[in-house]
Amino acid sequence: MIAEALAAQKEGWRYTPAATLTGPDFKPAGVPESILPLAGRVLCPVGFHRAALVNGRWEAKHAVLKLPDGVTVEPLARASGLEELLGRLVPDDLPLAKIASAARDGFVVRVARHARVDRPIHLVHISQATAAAQSSQARVVVVLEPGASAELVEETLSFGDAPSWKNVRSQVELGEGSFLRHHRIVREGTQGRLTVGLEVTLASRARYESHALNFGGLFAREDLRVRLEGEGAECALNGLALLGGSEFADHHSIVEHAAVNGVTRQLYKAVIDDKARYVFDGLISVKPGAQKTDAQVYNKNLLLSEEARVNTNPEFKILADDVSCKHGGAVGQLSLEALFYLRSRGIGADEARRLLVYAFGSEMVDRVALEPLKLALADALHGRMPEGNL
Amino acid sequence: MLKITNLHAKVGEKAILKGLSLTVKAGEVHAIMGPNGSGKSTLSYILAGRPGYTVTDGTAEYEGKDLLAMEPEIRAREGVFLAFQYPVEIPGVSNKYFLKAAYNSVRKHRGEPEMDAGAFLKFIKEKAKSVEMDPAFLNRSVNEGFSGGEKKRNEVLQLAVLEPKLALLDETDSGLDIDALKVVAEGVNRMRDPKRAFVVVTHYQRLLDYIVPDHVHVLSGGRIIKSGGKELALELEKRGYGWIEDKVAA
Numbered sequence A: 001m002i003a004e005a006l007a008a009q010k011e012g013w014r015y016t017p018a019a020t021l022t023g024p025d026f027k028p029a030g031v032p033e034s035i036l037p038l039a040g041r042v043l044c045p046v047g048f049h050r051a052a053l054v055n056g057r058w059e060a061k062h063a064v065l066k067l068p069d070g071v072t073v074e075p076l077a078r079a080s081g082l083e084e085l086l087g088r089l090v091p092d093d094l095p096l097a098k099i100a101s102a103a104r105d106g107f108v109v110r111v112a113r114h115a116r117v118d119r120p121i122h123l124v125h126i127s128q129a130t131a132a133a134q135s136s137q138a139r140v141v142v143v144l145e146p147g148a149s150a151e152l153v154e155e156t157l158s159f160g161d162a163p164s165w166k167n168v169r170s171q172v173e174l175g176e177g178s179f180l181r182h183h184r185i186v187r188e189g190t191q192g193r194l195t196v197g198l199e200v201t202l203a204s205r206a207r208y209e210s211h212a213l214n215f216g217g218l219f220a221r222e223d224l225r226v227r228l229e230g231e232g233a234e235c236a237l238n239g240l241a242l243l244g245g246s247e248f249a250d251h252h253s254i255v256e257h258a259a260v261n262g263v264t265r266q267l268y269k270a271v272i273d274d275k276a277r278y279v280f281d282g283l284i285s286v287k288p289g290a291q292k293t294d295a296q297v298y299n300k301n302l303l304l305s306e307e308a309r310v311n312t313n314p315e316f317k318i319l320a321d322d323v324s325c326k327h328g329g330a331v332g333q334l335s336l337e338a339l340f341y342l343r344s345r346g347i348g349a350d351e352a353r354r355l356l357v358y359a360f361g362s363e364m365v366d367r368v369a370l371e372p373l374k375l376a377l378a379d380a381l382h383g384r385m386p387e388g389n390l
Numbered sequence B: 001m002l003k004i005t006n007l008h009a010k011v012g013e014k015a016i017l018k019g020l021s022l023t024v025k026a027g028e029v030h031a032i033m034g035p036n037g038s039g040k041s042t043l044s045y046i047l048a049g050r051p052g053y054t055v056t057d058g059t060a061e062y063e064g065k066d067l068l069a070m071e072p073e074i075r076a077r078e079g080v081f082l083a084f085q086y087p088v089e090i091p092g093v094s095n096k097y098f099l100k101a102a103y104n105s106v107r108k109h110r111g112e113p114e115m116d117a118g119a120f121l122k123f124i125k126e127k128a129k130s131v132e133m134d135p136a137f138l139n140r141s142v143n144e145g146f147s148g149g150e151k152k153r154n155e156v157l158q159l160a161v162l163e164p165k166l167a168l169l170d171e172t173d174s175g176l177d178i179d180a181l182k183v184v185a186e187g188v189n190r191m192r193d194p195k196r197a198f199v200v201v202t203h204y205q206r207l208l209d210y211i212v213p214d215h216v217h218v219l220s221g222g223r224i225i226k227s228g229g230k231e232l233a234l235e236l237e238k239r240g241y242g243w244i245e246d247k248v249a250a
Helices: A001-007 A083-087 A095-100 A335-342 A349-366 A371-382 B041-046 B072-078 B097-107 B117-130 B148-162 B178-191 B230-239 B243-248
Strands: A049-054 A071-075 A106-111 A121-128 A132-144 A149-157 A164-174 A179-187 A192-203 A208-214 A217-230 A234-243 A247-258 A263-272 A277-286 A292-301 A309-318 A324-330 B004-011 B016-025 B029-033 B053-062 B081-082 B090-094 B166-170 B197-202 B217-221 B223-228
Touching: A001 A049, A001 A095, A001 A164, A001 A277, A001 B029, A049 A106, A049 A192, A071 A164, A095 A132, A095 A164, A095 A335, A106 A121, A106 A324, A121 A164, A132 A149, A132 B004, A132 B217, A149 A164, A149 A192, A149 A247, A149 A349, A149 B243, A164 A179, A164 A208, A179 A192, A179 A371, A192 A208, A208 A247, A208 A349, A217 A234, A217 B081, A234 A247, A234 A277, A234 A349, A247 A263, A263 A277, A263 A309, A263 A324, A263 A335, A263 A349, A277 A292, A292 A349, A292 B097, A309 A324, A324 B230, A335 A349, A335 B090, A335 B178, A335 B197, A349 B090, B004 B041, B016 B029, B016 B041, B029 B041, B029 B230, B041 B053, B041 B072, B041 B081, B041 B197, B053 B178, B072 B097, B090 B097, B117 B148, B148 B178, B148 B230, B178 B243, B217 B230, B217 B243, B223 B230, B223 B243, B230 B243
Parallel strands: A049 A121, A106 A132, A121 A149, A132 A164, A149 A179, A164 A192, A179 A208, A192 A217, A208 A234, A217 A247, A234 A263, A247 A277, A263 A292, A277 A309, A292 A324, B029 B197, B029 B217, B081 B166, B166 B197
Antiparallel strands: A071 A106, B004 B016, B004 B053, B217 B223
């Protein structure tokens, strides 16, 4: 079923190695015999509200939720009153999200009118596959009512040596004047596969700040769909992928400006080493009547090896006449001038390279406003710096 | 301190240096003057170890060691410093962090303990003051968005921090107005020391009004064709380079 669904997706999957998903004989993941502790495994600092899915099922042992009034975080299996949202059709070009729609469990986060979450909410997606190849499906629903605000950190991880695949359908509904910071940290390891279809809709003056941060994994693809439905809505889409070995990451996004005065600022960066591959496809679509749209989409890539590959395609489709739209893509290598400058001051060649790579990536980490998370991400960035053999 | 003998070098297939010899002793300030394209910048870059040049003949000894065999960072740690004509912008690396990394790598090489962040900050602020640099520049990315004068001032700040034994100044005066030139020259003069040598590469005599050299050399066609005292610089200013080049050709 999955192979057929993907085979039908010629256009958006041209550079995506679907065989990584269809190759292993994935079986639906069961409940693992023992639940591994999260301490030392998650990157996100403790002290946040926390909930976790293990193999697509809500794991009560991991939940740490003392939420203020007006805020709920619950398993999908128990949530009610979401029929309309859950029943919404998936776009035809998101076949995997369609499959994930059938998931019975997941996260549901709701923030009531004008409520504010006191601390960030950490949602952990864990695969635990030890023997055979296992796949799991999950849904994520986030609803912010008008004027509400929240900070969300989703982290995806794989434990165990066997192939695993998490397939997630996420829906984010942002009411009028609401504000969501949404961080997605991918750390999948050498056997982990992740596919996410994330649909976000913004009502008037809603703001969505997104950080798609990929710290490695065999295969990770995110299809992000943002629809600025109400006037004056704003989204800031930030992305970073740090890839080495034979890792693959794919950031597909479509931002639809459907109302006047919408703002989009999109910048995704990738550092690609060894035989890793990265795909960026970012379309901003300005609908008729979406005047005064102010949108930018940029993708910048740093290739660190001869065999590293990137396919980048930032683009616009504009059907309104009074708009400001800018886009650009860049693929480069480390500046030899900068390397020599650093070395001429006594900084060793390897350290100079790491310093330059770090500097390239740190721009995206610096955009994370949550201070404890930013520090953890900076450490993780350090940990992903290339070794001396460049 | 520095002994260059019969140095020949090329960039790609083009010969730039054609038998250059120069001896610099500790405590001395040498000026190397010459017309555009004479090989001045090539000489600076080769001494600092920039990739892209091929030495085809000759030697350069620094404190009795083969300078040309050392990696650029080793030369720096051993005390060679090049103030760039065009300092490089490095977005995302703060000036402060850069200076600390450089300073500590030099200290480590000398077997001295690394300085911690707090102590270094205090140290660097003093140094910045000495070259009249706004401390705000320490938090900015290395040279990014700096004016020409600010970049040169940043080079002199690095010079003051790293305290090299041999400082090569490549066209440090280019792009500077007279006030900036004075600040830069004062920064250099403060560093003059019986144990330290300077090689000042310049097209114009103007800088040498402020950094007064002990020796002046004329570089032309990849060789030093005339050497003299500081009065040679004045003569060059008055008469240009043509008369020496003609004399050598004849």
